[in-house]
Amino acid sequence: MKLIVVGGVAGGMSAAARARRLDENAEIIVLERGEHVSFANCGLPYFVGGEIAAEADLLVQTPESLRNSLNLDVRTNHDVTAVDAAAKVVHVQTPHGTATLAYDALILAPGARAVRPPIPGVDSPVVTTLRTVGDAVALREHVLGGARRAVVLGAGFIGLEAAEALRMRGLEVDVVELADHVLPPLEAEMASLVRDELGRLGITVHDGVAAVSIDSDTGTDTGTGHAATVVLADGSRLPADIVVLSVGVTPDTAPFAAAGVACERGAIVVDEHGATSIDGIWAVGDATVCTDAVTGLRRPVALAGPANRAGRLVADAVLRPAKARPMPAPVGTAIVRIGDLAAAMTGANRRSLEAAGIGYQTVHLHPNSHAGYFPGAQAIHLLMHIRVTDGLILGAQAVGADGVDKRIDVLATAIRTHLTAADLMDLDLAYAPPYGSAKDPVNLAGMIAENVVDGTVTVWQADRLAEVASSAAVLDVRSAQEYATGHVRDALLVPHTEIRERLDEITAFAAGRPLRVYCESGMRSYLATRILAAAGLDVAHLSGGMSTLRARLGDAGGLLVVPDAEPAHA
């Protein structure tokens, strides 16, 4: 068996290593276009920022270590330029000329390359991407060489990691994002928390705006003293010594498509075992298209974890097909550290659920990371999308300083295993005061969602505030002190402990209108809603309370007021 693997990072190297463990006698050649294999691509921003000190730390494996331990023939700076599937050969550009290599099985793991948007100046030397060890080394040298200002184009995961790294080095950093908010896959009420943290770090965010040109400044001619100016559609001019381009990736598949491997929007189409449309050719990783586990939509998933795990399964499919397991549909779990926060997501978001036409409801909560009475507890801001018909968990997102990764991992497992909100209530999670609560945030998310699914309560969502404010009677059940810090315009203040004795007053205030209740986090308003529903009122409470509302709407276009700023209330 002669196996050729194209691409020596993540999925490709995972496949090659597994292949050797399955077949001691196979000839296994790994062809990597770049200078390094099996490097820590997810570590590059931290190398730029200085948390990872040595370049050597990024090189998890080398061709030598892979030959020694796994007897792999790893060839760097080898670029596959063409495949002849009928002859079962690949044509390779090597440092010493061209070569033709024969294969019995070919695994394609070419990955993706950075998208270069058609902006004037995008090819200027001041513009870099952060995809390779070479990129990271050059960027670090540039930073240590005195760069003072950076502009990051794209506020996705890598863009924000790069922005944080550059800021840690003391640069002034602007981040530009075309979408409405940073980390576009995150919901708005989560992304705003990340934006606040970026602000705290001293990073300036420009969202909802396009970069229209990158003007290279020739020395001090323009007077900025910086190498370039990034011009935005709103007229802003951002001086920059460095521009980091991170607006997305696109599958790097041209020679394979040319060889007849079926692709869909540039990504290689594979079956559940990674087989392509051509016999003897498999593919894995960022260059392939997958079927989303929740929505069933087809999409590429450019994540290291799924690629690494799938690489192993593809090797199984090639070398022992009878025992090979199908590759799992991706759930799309992801996490990023920003300053003191983690922001994480799993499963579908509103946009993908709407694209797939799946009816959903969203619940929000802000539980403590561990028992509130134990020192160091911090709020986790958590949302969960559930299917309205049965409470199936469709997606979840969380932002917080502690315990976010744990809850998202449990919820990712719950989504993979098709749990419902009610099932979450029953999970036996590890509890001691330093780690969680007797009702863990995940249990609570299940309880809150199940109350919605089974009709115990009705919730309203923050984005309906304008409609609610114009048509409903709004009841604030927080304390007078909380009310005084800002409340929904015209909301009646009745602290939740006074609901029972002031029912008549509330009924009169409602005057036949539906009652829409809120508190700070959603817990007291839930208790109030149960009392008011028992009194026969049409009542719903705000999912996630004012905490979520502020995160989603900011000042809500004047619908949030502080008492001094409004006419005295009757």
Next chain:
Amino acid sequence: MKLIVVGGVAGGMSAAARARRLDENAEIIVLERGEHVSFANCGLPYFVGGEIAAEADLLVQTPESLRNSLNLDVRTNHDVTAVDAAAKVVHVQTPHGTATLAYDALILAPGARAVRPPIPGVDSPVVTTLRTVGDAVALREHVLGGARRAVVLGAGFIGLEAAEALRMRGLEVDVVELADHVLPPLEAEMASLVRDELGRLGITVHDGVAAVSIDSDTGTDTGTGHAATVVLADGSRLPADIVVLSVGVTPDTAPFAAAGVACERGAIVVDEHGATSIDGIWAVGDATVCTDAVTGLRRPVALAGPANRAGRLVADAVLRPAKARPMPAPVGTAIVRIGDLAAAMTGANRRSLEAAGIGYQTVHLHPNSHAGYFPGAQAIHLLMHIRVTDGLILGAQAVGADGVDKRIDVLATAIRTHLTAADLMDLDLAYAPPYGSAKDPVNLAGMIAENVVDGTVTVWQADRLAEVASSAAVLDVRSAQEYATGHVRDALLVPHTEIRERLDEITAFAAGRPLRVYCESGMRSYLATRILAAAGLDVAHLSGGMSTLRARLGDAGGLLVVPDAEPAHA
């Protein structure tokens, strides 16, 4: 509806609160024998140790706060002495005399009380338990009043938390445990890591030994200057100003058993909705007996999390039976912090699997808590028991400084949802370098276990070392430097990168015997095993490597040697 709940902590108060949320008009009385309701029972050790500063922090709710928010009639210092199930009344000892209260529904959540072993002196005033706020306040006062030495009887969860707390206050602390090792539900190779940490904290452990008496010393008469001496079966005499008794709990059910409520070894028997044998009476929490989710064995589960969650379900069963979900069988997830470590477990352990007659295999691994190239990565020592027939996950345990709670929570979810080892490989967990690895420890556990289940490799367990050493050829595939720090007697050293070129030498060394391979963690020996199996040898590798072997066996009765201490090897 007149609902009486007996017991105002965890399960009881959870039931009462949910009952109110379901029925605004019910009369709900909570009778609590103690002074406090809804207090932070899991926080008591941390209050003693000083991490929780104020007594008020332990009082999560008070009768007043519960009346205000939930209109509950909470009566502390009310002890239910008898139940007349036919008349549907309870007899109560109140601070002001006796009372008789009628109910429509009765929920029993009396909890468990500390076991007092029949040791002479156990009733001395120097002996305390740590079950109530009063216990904790008294213990803290004693500590702050100058106590210098403490003996903790019982090295379970609460015993160790108490020992750590007392040690944090500067006391000399001895812990006495009758079982072979601390934290008896933990496997030996995990418990030894906890014991090492206790030693690092300066806590002395006496395991596998009984306390036979607690001799009260009258002042300085005995010359120790301490209030008592704890005498052990091995003759040790441990001076003590304080003795904390924490050798287990027993359901506190006498009046209910006397009323005819069916019990099993003292614990109340309930159906899946918490109903007891008597109509109109339900029960929940530490006083009840459950069916274990993995083994099907019946056992009480004295854990706060399941009690809190079950309380809510019992209220559903009482107040809206048509919608009530069955209570989940407990998975038995638990965690404890000891010094810088967390020790956690979920599902079944060897003892319960053997009691249930379930055939299992165990895999061990020592992955990093997050990407090794990112600063701060620390080893997680993880084991997983799987069913031999199909890889069903039966139990898991982990000890480490970081990320233990997360992995155990994911595995607890996997056990609840009946995942197999192979399923674990597919979990999409949140990966960025500060949080995990592209192949998360949970994914790795699945890969390692699946290799065992499908026969890709065979493992041997550390406890078979004596048998292996006498009948097999043992191969050490670590580096010469590692070998020199200690190795299995007569093991041949062949670093894993030299296996291929030294196959003949290894075959000659085996001389027809089975080859048993090991390395430090189990990864290199796995690679070696695959090469040797391909060469036709009978080969198995050590689960978890030397790291697990040392943790399980210590010096293995002389089977582990360092080169200087052994005859020169041929």
